[in-house]
Structures are given as C-alpha cells and as structure tokens.
Amino acid sequence: MAKLIQTEPFRSLYVCSKIAAVVSKIPFWALLYSIGADRPRPSWTLKKTLAVNALRELIETPMETGDFRLRDPAMEVAPRDCNGARFIWVDKVPSNLIVGEIKRFADACGTESVRVPAYGFGRWGAGAEIPLAHDGEKVLMHIHGGAFVMGTAHPEDVTSYVPRGFLEFGDSTFTRTISIEYRLSASDPHPANGPFPAALLDALAGYLYLTRTLGFKPQNVFISGDSAGGNIAQSVVRYLRDHPDLGVGAPGGLILFSPWADPTGTHYGAPNSVAFENSKSDFVRPQTAPDSMGQYGLRSLLGKISVQDARQNPYIAPGSLEMSPDAVRGMFSGFPPCYVVGGGSETLLDAIRTLQERMAADIPKDVFVYDEVADAIHDFVCLPLWEPERSNTFRSIIDWIQRL
Structure with a gap:
C-alpha cells in the first residue's frame, strides 16, 4: 500500500x-x-x-x-508563476571561500556548491538588471523551514509569510527581502540527496549574492530562518564567524523563528521536558516516533555523519545536550545581534530554550532578545490567522532592528 x-x-x-x-x-x-x-x-x-x-x-x-520536492532547484520559474515575487538566480560559492570543517564535510559526501534559485519580495525591479543596493539600504534574507526535506522558497509556500511579514510590518526598514531555494535532503527509501552541508552552502551563496553581487554592506544584511531554516541560518552565521579571514563580513543580525536547534533529539526524555505535553497542542509530532518527519529529516540531513558525531557539532545541533561544557562555552561568541522566537506550546520548545540560554551567555544582553510567545505553536509566524501574536512579533523584531 x-x-x-x-x-x-x-x-x-x-x-x-x-x-x-x-x-x-x-x-x-x-x-x-x-x-x-x-x-x-x-x-x-x-x-x-x-x-x-x-x-x-x-x-x-x-x-x-x-x-517532498515541490520545486526543482535547477529549473527557472516564469514570472507569471512567481505570485508577484521575482525569480533570481544565485551563483554558486567560489571554491576558495569553502574552507575548514565545512570543506571537509563537503568533500566527504561529495557535495559542491551549485547555482540555486531565490525569490525576491518587494522592490526588485522589473527590468533585466536587478537593482544594486542603495547607500545604507537594508535587506533581509530568509531560509525556509521544512525539516530539511520539504518546502520551498517559492511564494506559494506558507513560509513565504515570513519574508512578506518583514515587508508588511517593516516597510520603513526593508523595501525588499529574499528567500533562498536551498537543496533539500533525502534518504532511504528515496534516492539520497543534499546531505549536510549542502543547504549551508546554498544559503552562503545567497549571502554572497547580496553582499558581493548587489553590493549590500554585510552589516545591512539580516538573516532569518524558521524551523530547520533557523538551524541553517545559524550555521551560515557560524561559518562567517569562524572564518573572518575570508573577508566576507558578518551580517547585521540573525532572527530565528522556532529554530530546530536539536535535530538529534537529545532533549526527549530529559528531566522537566515539555515536548510530550506540548505535542498535545502542537502539530509537530515528537521526534521519537521512528516514522516521523523529524527522524526522516535527521537521517537525510546527516547522510554518512553519525548521530553521535552530530550531537557534538554546533553547525548541526547547537542545542544538543550532549556537548561538553568546553564546547558550549563561547559557542556563540562573536555572533551578531540575535532575536529568537519560540512558541510556548510547541514540541521543540526544550531545545529552543537551551539554544537561547547558550546565546544569552555569549551575546551582549543589549542586542539579544528571546521572545517566548505564550500558547503559540511551532512556526506560528507563517500562519496569518495566528493573531495578534504574529503581528506583535514582527513589530517587536522591526523595533529591535531599528534600535540596533
């Protein structure tokens, strides 16, 4: 069957x-x-x-x-099918900018950077040439969620309400936003595809497109991600933090909505865990179910990487409980300003709380915010009906950005 x-x-x-x-x-x-x-x-x-x-x-x-694969990232989408957004090709990351641990992971699984699509929301122009950044112009780059295995940056996807939300509530701050169509992961019973760090490289390509092709100053680029996209977003910022010698520059801020901070599942069964209680009020199933989307997403993301190794790796599981105190200490030192949003009734809340505690220990208090929205579900910002919480959250984030 x-x-x-x-x-x-x-x-x-x-x-x-x-x-x-x-x-x-x-x-x-x-x-x-x-x-x-x-x-x-x-x-x-x-x-x-x-x-x-x-x-x-x-x-x-x-x-x-x-x-799972709603869009082929190798195919261009005609303007009439972009639902008011602009289709954009993002060039691959130059090989000299893929270094260190990420290069080793990429080489081990045979992953290379490739050209990927993106969708521009707002004022991206209608001419053949995409407008370059204006002096002082800010832009937001979003990375969509979907357990690493499904979803799309296309405006038809529910996650498009995030880049649209920044325009709706922050039109005095952002005149355009962009969402990156990164490669999705897959594993048995489907053909293996896109293991870590494929999505990281695709998101990095998006950042380089904004800063090097369009000329946005790094400090004027804000990176956001929801769910698995939040995990990818922090990994890109971590890579930029770890390799300042590349001369790419750090973004102006990082915004995480319901980030999947511990895909390896170390919080399930932990003392005082709220996962199973919250699973009664969230639409996300506990990751312990062997046939769950979470388990499939983890297997697909890791590829040949062992779960145990992933639990020690902040690029993959920054909220893991199995990291040593030495690894946790300073994990987020040197990160840009961060704003983390969690839902009070979501299944992933334990790991989100762990993540924000680690961020709060390293990031200056005047530029770090954790907003746990009472009774909100996972990724509630993607649901226009989740009011007034959704509107209040976007307004708070825009206010925070303006005060930085």
Whole structure:
C-alpha cells in the first residue's frame, strides 16, 4: 500500500481523500469545542484550534506519499508563476571561500556548491538588471523551514509569510527581502540527496549574492530562518564567524523563528521536558516516533555523519545536550545581534530554550532578545490567522532592528 500511494494517480487520489477526510471532521470538531470540550490551550480561539487539528492530521502526509520536492532547484520559474515575487538566480560559492570543517564535510559526501534559485519580495525591479543596493539600504534574507526535506522558497509556500511579514510590518526598514531555494535532503527509501552541508552552502551563496553581487554592506544584511531554516541560518552565521579571514563580513543580525536547534533529539526524555505535553497542542509530532518527519529529516540531513558525531557539532545541533561544557562555552561568541522566537506550546520548545540560554551567555544582553510567545505553536509566524501574536512579533523584531 505504501508504495502504491507513492505513484500517480494513486498519490493524488490519496492526498485528495485525506484532505476531504479532514474537511469532513471540521464541523464535528467545531461542535465539540462549541459545547464545552477542552481546547488544547484555553486561550485559543475556535479558528486556531481547528487549524492546529487540521495541520496535525496533514503535516506527515509527505512521509506517506513521498512527495517532498515541490520545486526543482535547477529549473527557472516564469514570472507569471512567481505570485508577484521575482525569480533570481544565485551563483554558486567560489571554491576558495569553502574552507575548514565545512570543506571537509563537503568533500566527504561529495557535495559542491551549485547555482540555486531565490525569490525576491518587494522592490526588485522589473527590468533585466536587478537593482544594486542603495547607500545604507537594508535587506533581509530568509531560509525556509521544512525539516530539511520539504518546502520551498517559492511564494506559494506558507513560509513565504515570513519574508512578506518583514515587508508588511517593516516597510520603513526593508523595501525588499529574499528567500533562498536551498537543496533539500533525502534518504532511504528515496534516492539520497543534499546531505549536510549542502543547504549551508546554498544559503552562503545567497549571502554572497547580496553582499558581493548587489553590493549590500554585510552589516545591512539580516538573516532569518524558521524551523530547520533557523538551524541553517545559524550555521551560515557560524561559518562567517569562524572564518573572518575570508573577508566576507558578518551580517547585521540573525532572527530565528522556532529554530530546530536539536535535530538529534537529545532533549526527549530529559528531566522537566515539555515536548510530550506540548505535542498535545502542537502539530509537530515528537521526534521519537521512528516514522516521523523529524527522524526522516535527521537521517537525510546527516547522510554518512553519525548521530553521535552530530550531537557534538554546533553547525548541526547547537542545542544538543550532549556537548561538553568546553564546547558550549563561547559557542556563540562573536555572533551578531540575535532575536529568537519560540512558541510556548510547541514540541521543540526544550531545545529552543537551551539554544537561547547558550546565546544569552555569549551575546551582549543589549542586542539579544528571546521572545517566548505564550500558547503559540511551532512556526506560528507563517500562519496569518495566528493573531495578534504574529503581528506583535514582527513589530517587536522591526523595533529591535531599528534600535540596533
């Protein structure tokens, strides 16, 4: 049955039937909550409650159908299919800028930097030439989430509400943002593809495009990432921090939304963990489930890297509990200003708290913010219905950027 629904037309029929089943449940759920059934969080509106229920039932569908790759990163997208964004080609990273530990990992798995797509939101112009940076102009580069194995930077993806959100609430700070279409990872039962550090190299290519091709000053570039994209974002900044000799320069700030800080899962079962309690109110399943998206994402990301080695590596698992005190000390020294957002009801909250504690120990207090939004789910900033929390979060971040 599993292989059958991974082929057409059975895949489409299965997805349609699953969506129909969820839609048919909505009136029943609405009735239950209307007559007094306990909501996962008492503060939630009926709309939020129904949305989380639906997401929980649908989020693992790609694991069943095998349909992860929504966009081919080697293909150009026509302007009419870009939903108001601008398609942009980002050149690969020059080989002399891939050094140290990341070069060793890349060589070990046969990964090279490649040209990747990106999507520009806001004022990217309509002419053949993309406008260069104006004097003092700020820009935001976003890295989308999706457990390293699914999603897209294309405006059709729900994560596009992040780069759009910065324009919506920060039009006096940003006139354009960009989202990078990095290579997704894959592993058995699918052909292996894109293990670490492929996504890091693609995000680095995006940063170099902004600073070296368009001429943005590094301090005027802000990097954001949601979920797995938050993990990738911190790894790019870490690489820039670790190799100042490359002369690339550090970004002006790092913004992480619900970052997947510990894909290796060291927090599950830890004392005082909130993961299993929060899994009752979040749409993300605990990573302990062997068939979960989290487990597949981890396997796909690591490739030939062992889980034990990954747990010691801040590029992959900066929130791991199995790092030595010496490794944790100074882990974020030299990082730019950082703003971390976590949801109070999300399954990944334990690792997010560990990450922010480590950041707070190394980054000056006047430029570091941790915002744990009460009763918010994973990646709530990607859901326009999650109000007023989403709007308040973007306004707070824009205010923070303006005060830097």
